[in-house]
Amino acid sequence: MKKIFSLAACVALSANLFADTITVGATPVPHAEILTEVAKILKEQGHELKIVEFNDYVLPNLAVNDGELDANFFQHKPYLDEFNNQKGTNLVSVQGVHLEPMGAYSKVIKNISELKEKALVYIPNDPTNESRALNILEKAGLIELDKNVELKTPLDITKNPKNLEFKELEAAQLPRALEECDLAVINSNYALAANLNPTKDAVIIESKDSPYVNIVAVKKDNAESDKTKILVKAISDEKIKAFIEEKYKGAIIPSF
Structure with missing residues (x-):
């Protein structure tokens, strides 16, 4: 009987682990386009990626800080640092993805x-x-x-x-x-x-040695969460690197 309960617990744990919906805010181009490819990788792993599009640089950070989003992908770290200083938010970078030369x-x-x-x-x-x-x-x-x-x-x-x-x-x-x-x-x-x-x-x-790499940002408390780790692994997959190189042909440069 103990073995049966133990097996049931493992099945339940596995179902929870592989049934996550990860919600990420992004600006449409190229971030949402890249995330659409990331969603394919996550789907193969049993996860759903929900992409919420924004057309400004303020709301996606506030939404992550308020817990309405698990992460966002639209900004570089200098902008994030300044935003945290100005708004009193506590967001951190967990993965650099690409450089967009201005x-x-x-x-x-x-x-x-x-x-x-x-x-x-x-x-x-x-x-x-x-x-x-x-x-x-x-x-x-x-x-x-x-x-x-x-x-x-x-x-x-x-x-x-x-x-x-x-x-x-x-x-x-x-x-x-x-x-x-x-x-x-x-x-x-x-x-x-x-x-x-x-x-x-x-x-x-802008020169290619720019420090303004676009990042995935999350609330500091969630930097080591399962959802964050799953998202970071998928967005830094070699398939995503190849997609960026092929689709944008140097206009956007992978940074991982």
């Missing part, structure tokens, strides 16, 4: 050398991506920045030889506003969603 795009010029005096430049308005965008413009020789400031804004521009005018917008709005400006620095997830390929369409592109 690019500057234009409907007006084909080469950055063509950018005119007093050109209007749009940049993201969140602190980390704004600073990242300005660093890209500095590396292109358009501006110089105060080296003593970590998170830079247009107020930290020390030299602006072309007298460029800067306007800050929400990152998701930048592709739609490209017609309104001379140059816009756009995160690759939003660029790709607007059919802009960073390696082909950008007039400036």
Whole structure:
């Protein structure tokens, strides 16, 4: 009788382990696309991956912090660190997945050398991506920045030889506003969603040694949970690496 109960307990435990639904928040491109491939791996293992799409950078972190999501996949660690500091959240990175090189795009010029005096430049308005965008413009020789400031804004521009005018917008709005400006620095997830390929369409592109790797983030208390371990193992599978390389052809680079 004890053996029967022991066997029943093992079956119940196995059923619980392999019947998890893991809920992950993500921006549509490329994160939700990658997660759709991850879902196939998890399904083979007996798990369900529920993907909840967001079009901003705030709600998916708040949803993880509030326990509405098990994890999210849309951001890099510098953004997450700044978010935690600003919002008092306690989220951590559990896996680096890929790098999306940020690019500057234009409907007006084909080469950055063509950018005119007093050109209007749009940049993201969140602190980390704004600073990242300005660093890209500095590396292109358009501006110089105060080296003593970590998170830079247009107020930290020390030299602006072309007298460029800067306007800050929400990152998701930048592709739609490209017609309104001379140059816009756009995160690759939003660029790709607007059919802009960073390696082909950008007039400036971030170098591949960028620290801004996109990550899977969870609440700190759940960093070692079974769901987190299952998700991390699946998203870092060689099949996912091959998918990223084949589908995005260098516009997005695997980091595992």
